[in-house]
Amino acid sequence: AQSVTQLGSHVSVSEGALVLLRCNYSSSVPPYLFWYVQYPNQGLQLLLKYTSAATLVKGINGFEAEFKKSETSFHLTKPSAHMSDAAEYFCAVRGNNNDMRFGAGTRLTVKP
Amino acid sequence: GAGVSQSPSNKVTEKGKDVELRCDPISGHTALYWYRQSLGQGLEFLIYFQGNSAPDKSGLPSDRFSAERTGGSVSTLTIQRTQQEDSAVYLCASSLGGGPHNEQFFGPGTRLTVL
Numbered sequence: 001a002q003s004v005t006q007l008g009s010h011v012s013v014s015e016g017a018l019v020l021l022r023c024n025y026s027s028s029v030p031p032y033l034f035w036y037v038q039y040p041n042q043g044l045q046l047l048l049k050y051t052s053a054a055t056l057v058k059g060i061n062g063f064e065a066e067f068k069k070s071e072t073s074f075h076l077t078k079p080s081a082h083m084s085d086a087a088e089y090f091c092a093v094r095g096n097n098n099d100m101r102f103g104a105g106t107r108l109t110v111k112p
Numbered sequence: 113g114a115g116v117s118q119s120p121s122n123k124v125t126e127k128g129k130d131v132e133l134r135c136d137p138i139s140g141h142t143a144l145y146w147y148r149q150s151l152g153q154g155l156e157f158l159i160y161f162q163g164n165s166a167p168d169k170s171g172l173p174s175d176r177f178s179a180e181r182t183g184g185s186v187s188t189l190t191i192q193r194t195q196q197e198d199s200a201v202y203l204c205a206s207s208l209g210g211g212p213h214n215e216q217f218f219g220p221g222t223r224l225t226v227l
Binding site: 032036042043044045046049051090092097098099100101102103104105 | 116
């Protein structure tokens, strides 16, 4: 069965600093991996997805993620944090039934 | 263009009452999913509809939960005899197809509070 684990329920960075949100996956088949962002009182918005075409995936708002099979990881990064990046971020893997299996989420706080 | 819409946005009900939550997927999307987002449980898959196939109900937590999708479009999630632990945000998503590479587009959710 497919699953993901997000390391760190809360991450705090200063504006302009590197953002690194960690996600490790478990899958018996080549995984389809996703990162979603949820702003307060809003629905989930897709940031980026990995579908085996390229290991480094670029998404919206300057975010990117690298698929590392040897580490079973799909960490999300952004070189320079903006105040507007404050939100909750969810890593997800597509399940056998095409459902989305989400991690517990990481709340990102950006300090001025 | 119109995204996934859900209604109501907020629902407060008393324990033991039935509730119906509605989802309007993006036009043309054949796949529709319901998820529940609650404190301590994160985001949980509930049910999946794909075209005219029988739905995948493997995520429904109890037989008090059911869902329909009429005409391959609008879906209704029904919770009978609501309990306080049913309080959560219920999210609906749709995608162009059921394949694993298809992006799921999420609605804003319905916040259910059971008193």
